[in-house]
Amino acid sequence: MKKELSKLKILVTRDIPELGLNLLRQKGCELNVQTSDNPFSEEEFKIASQWADVVLSSSKEKITENYLNANPQLLMLSQYSAGYDNVDVEACNKRKLPIGHTPQAMNRATSDIAFGLMVATARNFFFMHKKLERGEISGFKPRANLGQEMYGKTLGIFGLGAIGFEMARKCKMAYDMNIIYCNRSQNEKANAELDATLVSFDDLLASSDVISVHSNLSEQTHQIFNAEAFSKMKSSCIFINTSRGKVHDEKALIEALQNGEIWGAGLDVSDPEPMKTDNPLLNMSNVCVLPHIGSATVEARDEMARLSAENIIQYFEKGKMIHCVNPEVQIKEKVYQPKKELQDLLISNGFFVVSSENEIEKGKIWLKLSKHQQKTIFLDSYQINVFKSHVMEDSKSEVGESELRCLLLFFKLKSHDFKEICPSGRFNFDKAKKRILDIENELRELKRMNHLKPRQNKLQRILDNYSSILKTRKLA
Template sequence: MMKVLVSINIPEIGIELLRKEGLETTVWTRELPMNPEQLLEATLHHDILLSSSIYNLDSQFLTQNKHLKLISQFAAGYNNIDIETAVQLGIPVANTPNAMTDATADIAFALMLAVARKMFFMHQKILDDDWGPFRPKAHLGMELKGKTVGIFGMGRIGTAFAERCAGAYGMKVVYHNRAANSKLEKKLKATFVSFDTLLRQSDVISVHSALTEETREKFNRSAFERMKSSALFINTARGGIHHEGDLITALENKTIWGAGLDVTNPEPMKADNPLLTMENVAVTPHIGSATIEARNEMARLAALNI
């Protein structure tokens, strides 16, 4: 009988599917994840690992566990896994890319609104007992209707986010991708543009690409300096796609207007990060997939991949 290690406390729907298939399933039921030593020791005694992006499955870990028949990720991305080593060792890797499309598009949309209206900052003022008198020109936000939204990475999530922007606010959609998509352009009246044009034309830029060597810290000082001074930068994809120091500088110098992040670089973000006290910034702790529906579907797909 194949032995499966579920290394994180996933929704029960995934566990039930595994056991229904007759797989001997061991589940880590604690809320906090395993430490590296615990993960290594446990994996040595199992044939299949159901893992997550919180674990670093590097070359050393994979070499020590070359007996594995499969790694099934409870995540859309797999940049935590040394894929080159996995291929060399003949260990297949599966993920759950379709489960969190709507949930992540929603959090990107929510961050865009939160930044545009300085919601996090204003909420903090209430907590600080600083409701204050009515001041007609203090802490003003901006409206989004009719603005131009630029999508970096027009995959499933980028498309879902663009649909929300176009549908709710009539925003004009431009996008930069590896290739143009004529069907999508017709559906959303979207325009494929160069990266430089995306930076210069967009009132809001939302990142939805994978983290690769090509996209790593793509949004850096050079990129921010080409954006409008009134632009919002939203990243719900991977923190490594933006250079955080350059982003902080761009916001402090008013090179761009605001930023909304569900991912940070590095991650997790430290509590003394200056982004957390800026009035034109909203940060959430990588909760893009944190809905009941998305997490249940992720668990189901991760189990079905096995």
């Protein structure tokens, strides 16, 4: 059962940017933010979470069956990350525990790292910097320290999602590279905008000059780049991984690099993280390694904070997150329709009224302009109350033919005009007719005196709308 947003207790396991924290504070949430540089141990995390209704965590905290058993009170999880391989999704599904995450937030930032690692590896940036530091650069040697150019080469993307698309777009624009990709399905946008081609995994390995990994970590992708995969690549191929370290077999990668099976590797991820200082990859001339900084820009981290907070806010206000790993367990928000006896009448008069409870509370209904076009009408608080008490399918008011006429008037007129006819908000057609007679008399008198032109216009508008309703075919 959901709680009110303002009463939520939220454990934030990392010191995320204030942008996200302030969004939650403004909603009245009580926060416990772990600001220490020392992350929770597994046991500390489990115990600290018992205070909370919601946990906003990073991809480093493990959400296991054991953790969930110790925290049955949790109402949702919000990940400060795009990936969610740290979460036992199946265990969450059994508990109907929704999981938010932050895809899209780091598309540009992470693709920048992938692109940078490609260039840095192709031109030996990191190794040349080390040689310079050690004083090992002496004189011009035409055949020394040679790299390779990327112009017109073939880029193979493994996992062409949003980040992979950004990487492919950069490579296409900068170097006019040919784009191929291995995916579960066609990426129509990439096909159309980048002239990209879907290929098999083996074709990706055999045809690519650069392979850039952007897939999620799953049972299917775990160490998919193994010794066999590296052996099928071109000897001039550059391997880039900015997704998860476990997507490649590190031992097999080291051997492939040492044996010259591939040209080089650019890594922003490793297994484990951080990479140990004695790892041979750190001292190879054809390898560039970064400490998983794909999303490490002010803009990306702010957006991750915003999205992880908004996932919480949207779920508790609307029942639906912006980005949910397991949307099938989200609480379904009830959709309200007009009473059956009203639907035909409304549709025949151009109204398509199907709204969620949250939309109605915000005064939002839909006006159908044509078969393929509609617009939103916003109601004020007075109109919302009328709508809820008379129109909703679960409202208890009886609606007869006279009420239907007034109902249409209610939709046709602005709220303050409607109050002129039904000041109590109740649909009494006889009283409405009497009020119309009063309006006609008032208008006649104002015209005779040539007085209060704006008032005359308002009253005439009411009468015109009312007359059009009386002429409605279904009510004639």
